Amino acid sequence: MPTTPNAIKSSVSKAIVVGGGIGGLTFARACLDVGIEVELYEKRHLDSMLSGPGGIFIQRNAMRVYKLLWDGKIYNRFYEQGGKILKGGFFSKDGTPLYINTPGFVGEDDLGVCLLRPELQQILYESLPAGTVRTGIAFEHFEDTGDGVRVFFNDGSIAEGDILVGADGLYSKVRARLNDREQLEQPIYSGMCCWRGYFNRSNLPLDDRYSWGEFWGQGNRFGYFDVGGGRFGFYAFKNTESGGNDDAVGGSLKVMRSLFSDYADPVPAIIESLDQYNIYRDDILDRQPLSREWGRGQVTLIGDAAHPVQPNLGQGGCMAVEDAFELVKGLLTNETNYDQVPTLLRQFENSRSNRVTRVFNISRQVGNLGQADTAFGCFLRNWIYKLTPTWLADWQFRWLFDYQPEWNSYLSRD
Numbered sequence: 001m002p003t004t005p006n007a008i009k010s011s012v013s014k015a016i017v018v019g020g021g022i023g024g025l026t027f028a029r030a031c032l033d034v035g036i037e038v039e040l041y042e043k044r045h046l047d048s049m050l051s052g053p054g055g056i057f058i059q060r061n062a063m064r065v066y067k068l069l070w071d072g073k074i075y076n077r078f079y080e081q082g083g084k085i086l087k088g089g090f091f092s093k094d095g096t097p098l099y100i101n102t103p104g105f106v107g108e109d110d111l112g113v114c115l116l117r118p119e120l121q122q123i124l125y126e127s128l129p130a131g132t133v134r135t136g137i138a139f140e141h142f143e144d145t146g147d148g149v150r151v152f153f154n155d156g157s158i159a160e161g162d163i164l165v166g167a168d169g170l171y172s173k174v175r176a177r178l179n180d181r182e183q184l185e186q187p188i189y190s191g192m193c194c195w196r197g198y199f200n201r202s203n204l205p206l207d208d209r210y211s212w213g214e215f216w217g218q219g220n221r222f223g224y225f226d227v228g229g230g231r232f233g234f235y236a237f238k239n240t241e242s243g244g245n246d247d248a249v250g251g252s253l254k255v256m257r258s259l260f261s262d263y264a265d266p267v268p269a270i271i272e273s274l275d276q277y278n279i280y281r282d283d284i285l286d287r288q289p290l291s292r293e294w295g296r297g298q299v300t301l302i303g304d305a306a307h308p309v310q311p312n313l314g315q316g317g318c319m320a321v322e323d324a325f326e327l328v329k330g331l332l333t334n335e336t337n338y339d340q341v342p343t344l345l346r347q348f349e350n351s352r353s354n355r356v357t358r359v360f361n362i363s364r365q366v367g368n369l370g371q372a373d374t375a376f377g378c379f380l381r382n383w384i385y386k387l388t389p390t391w392l393a394d395w396q397f398r399w400l401f402d403y404q405p406e407w408n409s410y411l412s413r414d
């Protein structure tokens with residue numbers, strides 16, 4: 001029996017999406033699942049849109065969304081391509097476990113899947129019919145037409161739809177235009193930069209008991225995670241000024257080598273295995289959460305455009321996935337009534353506000369702990385973690401996995 005709905009009603013018939021990241025692509029798929037026509041505009045060209053540094057955790061909460069979309073095909077492909085999130089956790093730099101969790105703490109066999117970013121983007125892109133995604137076209141501005149929205153792009157093209165969804169990330173131009181601005185103000189620098197990439201496991205001394213691990217030092221930390229096919233993603237953070245560049249000091253590999261040389265195995269061995277031309281460095285940024293309203297009229301935001309967070313929980317993209325699903329679900333009604341669309345969009349924003357604000361706050365807290373930069377601060381942190389019972393530490397994160405998306409009650413089926 002097909003699981004795709006055939007007779008649901010949506011309050012909108014056509015959506016325009018700006019941004020082909022995880023949020024925009026997932027939103028487009030969810031629209032198609034419920035019969036909403038969708039056009040997605042991405043400013044990058046296709047090869048660039050299908051790229052990206054290192055890997056990403058798609059955690060159980062977001063995986064539950066993918067299980068519902070497109071008859072679970074994205075979900076299945078993620079499992080075929082990626083690496084399961086199994087037992088793993090935080091260690092001190094000498095390799096002492098500080099907090100280890102297993103998927104059992106949320107009653108699951110795994111906590112989701114990790115994928116290389118290009119592979120994630122490719123799978124999401126391939127879930128959409130040809131022509132849905134239009135690349136190399138940048139959003140410029142929009143105008144409210146009373147019962148819909150008219151959207152203008154840098155190549156002179158114009159799109160019209162019932163709603164406009166800004167999924168255009170940290171520097172969202174849709175968000176800027178909602179505030180009648182040309183550009184958003186600068187985001188907030190976290191005080192740390194991040195290196196990312198991936199490596200082949202080959203003969204490295206990784207501990208088979210763990211599918212991921214993050215090692216905490218003083219003002220820096222290093223993490224790795226299984227992304228499938230014998231490959232592992234890595235990331236490393238360091239407290240530093242913004243705008244740093246490793247080229248002047250011999251390149252990223254050299255910098256990472258000296259930063260992590262006194263870490264326990266496997267960290268130094270992993271660093272020795274890296275290809276210095278495939279290490280990407282970025283400053284880590286976020287923005288203070290918006291109020292409970294993110295958009296106006298027929299225009300709303302999802303993902304980083306609305307709520308960029310520090311990547312310390314691996315949940316920024318997962319929140320974009322949840323947003324995408326909840327937005328489409330919020331548009332499903334018993335009757336088609338265009339007047340109610342702005343209300344439905346504000347309800348969606350309001351419904352997401354507490355959860356994404358909590359992710360923002362806890363991401364910052366975990367970042368502060370992981371990046372503690374005094375000897376005493378690190379001693380205290382490690383000591384508290386070692387003394388905290390695992391069940392209590394689990395409890396701090398369990399709410400993230402309590403998210404249970406569903407839309408069966410909204411959909412009628414064959």
Ligand SMILES: Cc1cc2nc3c(=O)[nH]c(=O)nc-3n(C[C@H](O)[C@H](O)[C@H](O)COP(=O)(O)OP(=O)(O)OC[C@H]3O[C@@H](n4cnc5c(N)ncnc54)[C@H](O)[C@@H]3O)c2cc1C
Nearest residue numbers: 019021022023043057139168169303304311314316317318
């Ligand atoms: C180091 C690091 C590690 C992370 N790890 C994780 C993790 O493990 N798990 C997790 O869930 N999250 C993680 N995140 C966060 C995650 O990457 C983001 O939250 C996620 O990518 C946001 O998705 P998005 O679709 O909202 O925005 P984006 O991915 O930023 O996509 C926005 C898209 O919009 C396009 N765009 C921008 N402006 C325009 C325009 N004017 N017109 C048209 N298109 C435009 C951009 O080119 C881009 O393709 C991490 C982030 C960092 C920095």
